[in-house]
Amino acid sequence: MPLHDAHYQHWGGAHTGIWGRRWVIAQNGLSACLRSKLLRYVVLVSWVGGLLMAAFLFFLGQLLVPDSNMTRWVMQISPDIRAFVRMFTSWLQDHPEVSVGTTQNVLFYYYGVYSMPLSIIALGMALPALITRDLASNAILIYSSKAVTRGDYLLGKFCTAFGVMTLTWLGPLCGAWFVGNLLAPDWTFFWHARIALIHVLIFGLSSMAVLSLLALGVSAVSSREKSTPALWFTWWVLGLAIQPIALHTLQWLRHLSFGYNLKQIALAVFHLGRELQTAQDSIPILGQLLRQVPPATRAALDHPLLGGAVMGLAVMLLTAALIVNKRVVPE
């Protein structure tokens, strides 16, 4: 029939499920974050770091192959280095768990912990797109009029923050592990380096969850776009600044810094103290170098303050939950 009914009609097509709607909130949030040129630069820098890490793993892997171009090039430097490299590489080939497993575990600890600031910066830039702008524009009222609950909305925003950090942290970490081992001289590298990957996933996923929840709390503090990133960065910087004073006075003050708490969790997950002890006891020459690490530093590595870190993070998360509960309500 030529004429169609153009009047208002109820939607008769298929409805997406609740996860589809949550995905839309997360996806829109992530798109809003990625509109920022600076954030895109941070993502780029993070992946460049991942590539460099993969290149370094490739380099290390090549050193384990006696007749590789890398080994031949290094051995050309001087006769002493040639002798050292021969002895070192033959030892490493006999002890793959240490040469591959321990080395990658230690490397990924340092890469994971020292690339965390980039993610913190990225999350700070993404804060306005989480809850802040929605508070300013009353979009929460619009969301609440749709078929999504407050929990769905928050879950979607949580996934936005999680997505940002996947792009800047977990993605490059896992990518570096995969590419680094793909470029290894042997497929067994994947097996020997499995522990490092497991540790990366445990630490990465748990830290990202914690940081995402904290970010939600901070982004709900104010409806002003400039205030929430300022609060986030101020908290981070002051947390770092307080460390030297706290170390000499009230040690629990160190746990006011989320960066410090997450570092303690990293130490516990990666068992860095134990790994360094293994490396010190097993690997020639490196052991002598590691013995020169100051006792204070070794003490910190061997005994992470996990209990305090967990309690500190729990208090922060509780505060964030209270803030979100109070602020994210349709007016």
Add this chain to the structure above:
Amino acid sequence: MTVLIRAQELSRWYGIVMGLNNVTFQIEPGLTGLVGPNGAGKSTLIQIITGQLKPSSGQLTVFGLAPWNNPPLLRRIGYCPEGEAVPKELRPLEWLEGLGLMSGLRADEVKGRAEAILDKVKLPREHWGKRLGQYSKGMKQRVKLGQGLLHDPELLVLDEPMNGLDPMGRQEVAQTLKELSAGGVSILISSHILAELEALCNNILLLNWGRILASGSQKEIRSDIKNWPEELEIECDAPEKLARHLFAAGVLAGFDLSPEEGLLRIRVKDAASFYEQWTALLLESGAMVHAIRSRSRSLQNIYDKVTT
């Protein structure tokens, strides 16, 4: 006659976008309306007049002086911007006192002056204790108008001052502006509410696409537009009968009927000749006429005609 504002080949661009395109005009003292659609260049022109922007080329003078960074000139100009933005944390008296001191009022007189201004713009006293962030749109508009009047300017420039006001409020603002104009203050007002401007302004300045399309009084503009048939709206008891009679008399260029409303809208070929015959034609038709309105004389009509 003295010229208040003179623009000579004035242009202003934002990157590759032309805000004002080589405009030349003069504004004389009195009440002048600035009319144009969104993006016509009204706010740009107002911001140049009030010294917030510089011309990209050409020149504009107010009281014979260039407004940019010109404190003696700014003493003579009052400005009420578009938009709802006001300092949210301040109370109206606090804000007006601060601005008043900045405008040269003495410390001992500024408070009294601020209170008098708030009374003049009819902001109820029971709201004076609240912060500006808690005000409705209309209340903010009144306070904004008040800050423009604080230092008794000779020229008051208002960008969409009726926005957010209810009909009563618009009437009160219009009354205030008429009183100011009668007191010797020149007013330049931009608005989309053309009916109010029509009743308020002696002269209008029509803008579109950054160009001046017309300037002068409404009568001058209308008479300048050629081949523009007179349009009338007649409210009567037998519109069909009247239409048949007028059509037979050969005076109509066209007509529209709304019998259910009792309305007949006609376009006449020759206005002068029509008016000479009108009384006779009406008596002959036998129709009972309740009201006649000229649609072509309205500012809306001029605006539509000029901007299409």
Add this chain to the structure above:
Amino acid sequence: MNESPPISSFRATGTHARPGLAGAFRGLWLLTWRSQLTLRQLPVRLATLLVLPLLVYMTVRSTDKWALRRVDLGKSSEELINFLQRLKRERIPATVQTSKALGDILDHETQQSELTWQEWTSESPEARLQRLKDHVANWDSRILSRAKAVLDDREFAEFQVVQQRHRDHVLLKLTEVSVPWSRTEPFYHWLINFYFFLILPLTCVRGCGPLIRDELQADTLGFLITRPVSRARLLMLKYASQVAWLEILLLLETLLLFAAGAAREVPALGTLLPLVLGVQMLAVPAWSALGLFLGQVTTRYMAAALLYGAIVEMGIGRIPTNINILSIVRHLQTLLSQNAAVYALYAWPSGKVATAVGALLVAPVIFLGIATLLFSVIEYHHAAEMQK
């Protein structure tokens, strides 16, 4: 229709003069402090003022508590519990008398060792570390020899494992800090490192950076620049009123910090306070002017300030070259070093006081001058600002 009340015309009385400097400043001062001191903001302001003095009070021990301080050899009760749990796992029965006897030994030896430890002044960190290790080893051997008398062989074997772990944990915790601080040292670190060189500059930059940008983004700049005040004068007076506000706020904070220090009997505060207040009076305009200049140049003025801090203050300022005169921190250090306690603690390289004062007076003039020039010449447009 009601007519609006007539108001007197100033033109009749000739009040058409331009506002004087004092009048304009008074107006801007009114707008500045009234918008920043509101009842709604008061709890947050009070909390931020009190946090740092509270931290000082908590971390500086009183002379009495300091005299009673001991080296921390851990909780003997926890060690006893660990031992009993280990015995239970190994299915070794433990009697009440044995537990009590061992508990008494642990309490007694731990207390004695904690009390007998003395910190020596002018002892090298290496010597202190060795002495600490020897002290812990002595404590450990005394416990083991006394425990052997009350425990049987199986119990003693298990106890040795527990005691070794406990000893290692205690030693690692004690060696985390190689050079312990004196009683009053935390006060100076809070005051100088944390407050003076971190909080104060950040507060000033945050306070003055968005002086124009905030007005622009809120679309209220038009109300100010259409007043009969030149753009240069407007910016300078806005800066002056904001600096005055910051001086008052930071004066309060400094006084509260010193009050906390006095409550904890930090000596010689009477000579330090005037110096700190005087240097602060110079520091606030300098940092504020820097913030204002950065705010005129970029919307990301805080990031720019951190970059400035990294490059100029932490980089150039620490290198002995001719251009380290650019570092504001360096000049502040020169002035603060005039206090003996501060100098003894930090031993900053000393410069000339006159140069430092001169540089701190010139810096705001330069930054403010450039900012004023920019503001006088550049238009600031709300629509363009919102697109950034």
